[in-house]
Amino acid sequence: MRDNPFLETDRAIVGDGYTSFEALDNLTILCDDFGSRFGGTEGEKQAADFMAEKLEHYGLQNVHLEPFDYLGWRRGPAELEVLEPVQRTLACISLPHSPAGEVKAELFDAGDGAPVTFEEGSSGMAGKIVMASSETFPAGSKSWVHRSEKFGRSLLNSARAFIFMNHYPAYGPATGGVGRGGRAAPIPAISVSNEDGSFLRRLLKRHGAVTLRIKTTDVNEPMVSWNVIGDLPGSEHPQELVMLGSHYDGHDISQGAQDPASGAAAVLEAARLLAAHASPLPCTLRFALWGVEEIGLFGSKAYVDAHSDELDEIRFYLNMDGAGAVTNKGLVINEWGALETLAKTWQRGIAYPFEIGQSVNAHSDHYPFLLRGIPTGGIESVPSSTSGRGYGHTRHDTLDKVELRELQDAAVLASLLAIRLASVPPERWPVTRRSPEEVGALLDRPEYRETAEVQRKISAFYKSQAE
Numbered sequence: 001m002r003d004n005p006f007l008e009t010d011r012a013i014v015g016d017g018y019t020s021f022e023a024l025d026n027l028t029i030l031c032d033d034f035g036s037r038f039g040g041t042e043g044e045k046q047a048a049d050f051m052a053e054k055l056e057h058y059g060l061q062n063v064h065l066e067p068f069d070y071l072g073w074r075r076g077p078a079e080l081e082v083l084e085p086v087q088r089t090l091a092c093i094s095l096p097h098s099p100a101g102e103v104k105a106e107l108f109d110a111g112d113g114a115p116v117t118f119e120e121g122s123s124g125m126a127g128k129i130v131m132a133s134s135e136t137f138p139a140g141s142k143s144w145v146h147r148s149e150k151f152g153r154s155l156l157n158s159a160r161a162f163i164f165m166n167h168y169p170a171y172g173p174a175t176g177g178v179g180r181g182g183r184a185a186p187i188p189a190i191s192v193s194n195e196d197g198s199f200l201r202r203l204l205k206r207h208g209a210v211t212l213r214i215k216t217t218d219v220n221e222p223m224v225s226w227n228v229i230g231d232l233p234g235s236e237h238p239q240e241l242v243m244l245g246s247h248y249d250g251h252d253i254s255q256g257a258q259d260p261a262s263g264a265a266a267v268l269e270a271a272r273l274l275a276a277h278a279s280p281l282p283c284t285l286r287f288a289l290w291g292v293e294e295i296g297l298f299g300s301k302a303y304v305d306a307h308s309d310e311l312d313e314i315r316f317y318l319n320m321d322g323a324g325a326v327t328n329k330g331l332v333i334n335e336w337g338a339l340e341t342l343a344k345t346w347q348r349g350i351a352y353p354f355e356i357g358q359s360v361n362a363h364s365d366h367y368p369f370l371l372r373g374i375p376t377g378g379i380e381s382v383p384s385s386t387s388g389r390g391y392g393h394t395r396h397d398t399l400d401k402v403e404l405r406e407l408q409d410a411a412v413l414a415s416l417l418a419i420r421l422a423s424v425p426p427e428r429w430p431v432t433r434r435s436p437e438e439v440g441a442l443l444d445r446p447e448y449r450e451t452a453e454v455q456r457k458i459s460a461f462y463k464s465q466a467e
Contacts, residue, residue, distance in 0.1 A: 006423070022269060023407035038251060056230070067225070068291070100216055114141050229286065245288035257398050258392055259325065273415045336375050373434030
């Protein structure tokens with residue numbers, strides 16, 4: 001018989017988790033009652049209050065909302081017009097943190113946005129409107145190329161505007177933020193469907209030049225949002241924290257059911273299961289629902305700034321962004337070899353099949369914690385998916401795309417991991433917080449170096465524009 005000191009607790013959590021509709025009921029309310037929960041909408045605060053009430057109902061302590069200030073964004077009408085060689089008006093949407101502006105210029109097709117395309121075509125992009133698709137692993141790329149990198153490389157190459165083309169047909173335009181460091185983008189940025197982007201590509205191929213007019217009318221202005229926090233206090237080492245979190249804000253064009261609400265619902269469900277069947281654990285479990293991740297990781301950044309005096313006490317942060325919708329659910333650890341060794345011992349004692357991976361990326365709420373040296377990881381696909389977001393960031397990311405079983409899988413796996421993370425005695429916890437120098441060395445590894453370097457250049461560009 002496999003050794004599992006948590007067997008009875010595991011059975012209680014699994015039995016409850018897979019016979020309850022609570023996760024789907026909560027997800028339904030988040031999506032159908034509160035809409036996108038995008039920063040600055042009425043549904044955002046309603047969702048925060050609802051989740052706080054749920055955490056209190058489940059028996060968590062010190063439940064509260066932590067407000068924070070940030071640069072918000074309100075969408076205005078956007079226009080895209082083909083001026084030459086034909087006249088045509090195409091449907092488009094602006095990307096969050098795009099400024100108001102009007103640009104008339106020729107089109108440059110950057111294909112799928114591979115880094116090599118921006119390097120080889122740098123001189124040809126100056127003064128033009130650059131278009132790149134949402135393909136996450138462009139041909140020739142060694143890693144995921146995020147929308148923000150494609151937009152940033154366009155800025156570095158002196159583009160006057162940016163078009164983000166959805167690489168999925170029939171999903172419409174895909175959204176996503178283009179601001180950086182609390183600053184709005186310096187040039188207009190819009191998104192088009194796969195079909196309209198393909199039309200522009202055909203025109204360019206046939207005629208050699210295409211002239212476009214883009215007009216955006218968006219507003220960037222200061223706003224306030226809220227992180228929702230609640231604790232299950234530890235019995236032996238209450239000062240030590242194991243955190244579970246997901247952002248709850250979606251994009252304004254849809255319900256954001258898969259990304260991120262399935263993760264927020266799974267965090268709530270893990271809180272319910274752990275409060276009912278595992279509390280108290282030796283260490284404190286802290287649950288966090290982050291505001292305004294989609295346009296800048298603002299909620300999690302505000303948290304690590306406001307709680308800088310207790311970051312040494314966080315032994316692990318488990319991110320659950322969209323966890324109720326990811327396939328091949330496993331534990332991805334952000335380059336902590338000793339934690340992988342420990343997790344493999346847990347893997348052998350848990351009947352739920354899950355794989356373990358190691359990687360680093362900068363595009364969810366674990367990243368502010370990672371930059372402060374805190375051990376982090378998440379419920380993600382293992383192996384990593386290369387297909388992209390699917391319905392995510394489009395108007396089709398709606399409640400009907402999420403299955404109850406997927407929510408249950410995420411909540412139960414997170415709960416079983418949380419029990420083990422919080423039960424290791426302090427003297428046997430195998431890692432310590434990284435120093436700033438160690439974080440820098442991690443990001444300077446060959447597999448991350450190119451992305452880190454271009455991100456530094458993009459940040460410097462934004463800073464220079466603000467001065």
